[in-house]
Amino acid sequence: MTTIIDKKCETKNCPAGDCRTCRTCRTCRTGCSNTKKALVLGWTEALRHRTVGTALASLPADLASTDGTVVFVPAGCRVEGPVRLADCGSPNGTLAVVAEAGSELTLLDTARCGCGDGPQQARLLIFVGRGATVRLTELRCLLEDQRFDGRIWASVNEDGRLKLFSGLLGGGHLNCRTEIALESRGAAVERYGLALGTENGHCEMNDTIRHFAVGTSSYIMTRSVLTDHASADWRLLTEIEPKAEECDGRQDCRTLLLSPTARAEIVPSFEIGTDDVTCSHSASIGQPDAQSLFYLESRGLPAEQARRLTALGFFRPLVERIWDDETRETVLGMIQSRLECRVN
Amino acid sequence: MAEKRIKKENSSLSQELARASRSPARFQSGPGLTEELVVEISRQKDEPEWMLERRLRGLELWQEKPMPAWGPSLDGLELDRLSYFVRPNAEESRYWKDVPTEIRRTFDRLGLPQAEREALSGVGAQFDSDVVYHNLKKEWKELGVIFESMDVAVRKYPELVRERFMSRCVPIGEHKFTALHAAVWSGGTFIYVPSGVEVTVPMQAYFRMNSERGGQFEHTLIVADEGSTVEYIEGCSAPNYTTSSLHAGCVEIFVGRNATVRYSSIENWSRNVYNLNTKRAVVDEGGTIEWLSGNLGSCTTMLYPCSVLAGRGARSDALGIAMAGVGQQQDTGFKAIHLAADTTSTIRTRSISKGGGRASYRGLVQVGPEAAAARSSVSCNALIIGSGSGSDTWPILRTVRGDSELTHEARVGRIGTEEMFYLMSRGLTEDEAIKMIVGGFVDPVVRRLPLEYAVELNRLVEMEMEGTVG
Numbered sequence: 001m002t003t004i005i006d007k008k009c010e011t012k013n014c015p016a017g018d019c020r021t022c023r024t025c026r027t028c029r030t031g032c033s034n035t036k037k038a039l040v041l042g043w044t045e046a047l048r049h050r051t052v053g054t055a056l057a058s059l060p061a062d063l064a065s066t067d068g069t070v071v072f073v074p075a076g077c078r079v080e081g082p083v084r085l086a087d088c089g090s091p092n093g094t095l096a097v098v099a100e101a102g103s104e105l106t107l108l109d110t111a112r113c114g115c116g117d118g119p120q121q122a123r124l125l126i127f128v129g130r131g132a133t134v135r136l137t138e139l140r141c142l143l144e145d146q147r148f149d150g151r152i153w154a155s156v157n158e159d160g161r162l163k164l165f166s167g168l169l170g171g172g173h174l175n176c177r178t179e180i181a182l183e184s185r186g187a188a189v190e191r192y193g194l195a196l197g198t199e200n201g202h203c204e205m206n207d208t209i210r211h212f213a214v215g216t217s218s219y220i221m222t223r224s225v226l227t228d229h230a231s232a233d234w235r236l237l238t239e240i241e242p243k244a245e246e247c248d249g250r251q252d253c254r255t256l257l258l259s260p261t262a263r264a265e266i267v268p269s270f271e272i273g274t275d276d277v278t279c280s281h282s283a284s285i286g287q288p289d290a291q292s293l294f295y296l297e298s299r300g301l302p303a304e305q306a307r308r309l310t311a312l313g314f315f316r317p318l319v320e321r322i323w324d325d326e327t328r329e330t331v332l333g334m335i336q337s338r339l340e341c342r343v344n
Numbered sequence: 345m346a347e348k349r350i351k352k353e354n355s356s357l358s359q360e361l362a363r364a365s366r367s368p369a370r371f372q373s374g375p376g377l378t379e380e381l382v383v384e385i386s387r388q389k390d391e392p393e394w395m396l397e398r399r400l401r402g403l404e405l406w407q408e409k410p411m412p413a414w415g416p417s418l419d420g421l422e423l424d425r426l427s428y429f430v431r432p433n434a435e436e437s438r439y440w441k442d443v444p445t446e447i448r449r450t451f452d453r454l455g456l457p458q459a460e461r462e463a464l465s466g467v468g469a470q471f472d473s474d475v476v477y478h479n480l481k482k483e484w485k486e487l488g489v490i491f492e493s494m495d496v497a498v499r500k501y502p503e504l505v506r507e508r509f510m511s512r513c514v515p516i517g518e519h520k521f522t523a524l525h526a527a528v529w530s531g532g533t534f535i536y537v538p539s540g541v542e543v544t545v546p547m548q549a550y551f552r553m554n555s556e557r558g559g560q561f562e563h564t565l566i567v568a569d570e571g572s573t574v575e576y577i578e579g580c581s582a583p584n585y586t587t588s589s590l591h592a593g594c595v596e597i598f599v600g601r602n603a604t605v606r607y608s609s610i611e612n613w614s615r616n617v618y619n620l621n622t623k624r625a626v627v628d629e630g631g632t633i634e635w636l637s638g639n640l641g642s643c644t645t646m647l648y649p650c651s652v653l654a655g656r657g658a659r660s661d662a663l664g665i666a667m668a669g670v671g672q673q674q675d676t677g678f679k680a681i682h683l684a685a686d687t688t689s690t691i692r693t694r695s696i697s698k699g700g701g702r703a704s705y706r707g708l709v710q711v712g713p714e715a716a717a718a719r720s721s722v723s724c725n726a727l728i729i730g731s732g733s734g735s736d737t738w739p740i741l742r743t744v745r746g747d748s749e750l751t752h753e754a755r756v757g758r759i760g761t762e763e764m765f766y767l768m769s770r771g772l773t774e775d776e777a778i779k780m781i782v783g784g785f786v787d788p789v790v791r792r793l794p795l796e797y798a799v800e801l802n803r804l805v806e807m808e809m810e811g812t813v814g
Contacts, residue, residue, distance in 0.1 A: 226746075242731070242732070242734070245731065257743075257745075257746035257747075257748075258746070259746050260745060260746040260747055261746060262746045263743060263744045263745075264741075264742075264743055265740065265741065265742040265743070266740075266741045266742075266750075266752070267738065267739065267740045267741070268737075268739065268752065268754075269736070269737055269738040269739065270735070270736060270737040270754070270756060271734075271736045272726075272728065272734050272735045272736065272756055273734040274728070274731050274732075274733075274734070275697075275728035275729055275730055275731050275733055275758040276731065276758055277728070277756065277757065277758070278756075278757050279754075279755070279756040279757065280753070280754060280755045280756070281737070281752070281753065281754050282751070282752065282753040282754075283739070283741060283750075283751065283752040283753070284749075284750065284751040284752070285741055285743055285748060285749070285750040285751075286748075286749045286750070286751075287746065287747060287749070
């Protein structure tokens with residue numbers, strides 16, 4: 001068992017001043033939230049844990065796993081700042097995040113960036129409890145000829161918030177299926193997808209968001225830039241069940257083609273079973289705006305730099321949505337270095 | 345008061361249509377589809393050998409092909425119990441007075457002869473499997489325009505029909521229902537507009553399916569030669585029976601270089617009809633196809649008019665409206681296949697679901713490897729009225745070229761409470777306010793229709809919206 005947060009106790013007059021050793025606080029009903037710590041558990045250990053065990057047992061049969069890592073955030077525990085998973089997440093295999101009621105967690109998963117040879121497979125399972133907030137960023141960088149199959153499954157409960165950012169860069173072949181269920185009233189999800197495809201890279205994203213309850217909202221925003229012979233398929237589906245009234249579903253899906261041999265497909269779809277909804281989507285596939293390029297070049301920038309800047313500007317609205325500086329800088333850094341390699 | 349009058353008119357219209365519709369058939373095939381029936385249809389129509397061959401090929405493919413595995417359920421369609429060929433008790437005529445009284449009364453009531461006198465250059469009327477009336481005004485005939493029933497055209501203009509009929513545009517084996525269509529097609533319209541002729545007044549055909557558990561399979565073939573212009577309007581209806589009927593028509597349009605074809609259809613089949621239609625246009629260099637598609641009736645519609653933009657600078661404009669009420673499923677949309685450089689397509693649709701109905705948009709924009717600088721824009725708006733109703737959108741944008749520009753936008757929602765409050769505070773009832781908002785919603789489509797059709801569509805929409813509240 002690893003403790004991934006370690007803070008001084010905030011309770012006044014705490015005899016120990018350190019949650020790990022303070023016996024008072026553990027029984028204290030009034031004070032310190034640090035008495036409860038976020039934990040990283042091994043799979044067998046997690047199955048024995050009362051809350052985590054129940055959560056994992058509720059998974060659909062095809063997602064049941066025997067191995068993996070679990071990040072558990074107990075009720076009321078707030079983990080501030082991004083927790084990097086580079087050291088404890090496994091590059092292949094299953095990662096589960098269980099956030100109990102009222103908890104908060106920000107994760108940055110860069111562990112699975114292009115390591116290992118041969119085909120890779122990974123699963124990400126997220127449980128967001130009542131009123132909990134989970135912000136998760138996962139970045140994958142695939143080398144040419146690398147293959148990756150991913151599966152993301154999330155369930156968001158009453159007034160829970162899930163912000164999920166997936167960044168996919170490189171020339172490998174990536175296939176990812178995401179299913180997010182908004183189970184109870186007031187649950188909300190923001191799903192962000194970034195793809196920067198280079199060489200013969202192919203990325204296939206299948207995102208489904210299901211609204212099961214009243215007053216749930218979802219927002220999907222994707223930006224892809226494709227160079228060389230890269231291709232990207234985005235299949236988005238927002239499903240609103242007949243009883244899920246007062247729902248809000250939006251999709252915004254754009255692709256920028258930087259080379260004449262790049263290919264793209266977008267299918268932004270809706271299946272709506274009730275009248276009391278506001279849904280909209282917009283999708284576009286296009287090239288960089290000739291006027292912007294002309295403007296930049298007329299200011300003395302070389303053509304390739306102008307194209308890089310345009311691509312960076314294209315990602316801007318998406319990157320700006322990222323919740324903390326550290327994650328944002330990491331994402332921007334990866335985009336920039338990738339663009340510099342490939343766009344010339 | 346005005347509403348009551350409209351209601352009264354509508355009910356007397358349907359009663360009169362029901363009375364008029366009780367006309368005995370000259371030939372009605374038994375239920376089910378056999379090779380003998382296909383041969384018999386071809387024999388009765390005195391068709392050339394090549395057409396019989398295509399029919400038999402259709403039958404073969406129909407038996408091979410599976411039912412579509414996607415889209416709305418077709419379980420209620422009893423294919424073995426349908427009559428695939430029903431001939432009315434009338435020969436095709438060029439004079440309205442020669443059409444038998446019962447059939448004439450049906451079309452009189454639908455306003456066909458009056459429309460011909462006032463606004464159309466040519467009119468055709470089909471009753472079940474056969475065309476009963478066809479006429480083209482003299483001035484157009486003199487310019488070489490051909491407007492015939494498809495049966496006549498097969499015999500009279502084989503050089504124009506043979507190479508185009510269900511081959512290059514809609515192949516026989518495209519799907520199960522095109523194969524069925526090829527086997528049992530009957531009636532429909534053939535239009536040929538010679539090079540450079542601009543037909544300024546629309547031509548029209550009206551299809552009426554009359555027999556219970558019947559099937560209508562009319563074939564429309566439009567050939568617009570280089571630089572010509574033509575507009576064609578189709579109207580469709582059927583009386584209400586309790587058992588299901590099938591409409592599996594096929595429309596093939598060839599738009600020549602720099603030609604323009606505008607094809608409008610208002611399909612208002614009764615609520616027991618499965619409308620599984622196939623429509624496609626092949627557009628040559630600089631040509632334009634304009635689709636206008638209104639789907640109001642039928643229990644299940646699957647209709648996706650397709651434009652194949654085969655020549656440089658070809659263009660497709662599609663405008664659709666679908667309305668799904670109680671027990672209806674309108675699964676409609678448009679396809680644009682860009683095969684050549686500088687091709688453009690636009691798709692605009694409006695759909696309304698109410699009273700538990702479901703209206704869906706299913707569309708495709710595809711850019712092929714040769715289509716440099718292709719442009720496409722798609723926009724779908726859906727209005728959902730009543731909590732049991734639903735709406736779906738499945739648009740596909742696909743390109744294999746980096747210089748294409750494709751955009752899509754859609755909005756789905758209910759009628760805003762603010763809009764309703766505003767109208768009702770001005771003294772309108774809830775019913776009137778909904779009608780007015782829906783009227784405004786479909787206005788962009790209605791505005792594109794010829795006047796008399798716009799009036800009809802408006803009235804149909806209003807009839808459909810009748811009694812939405814309470």
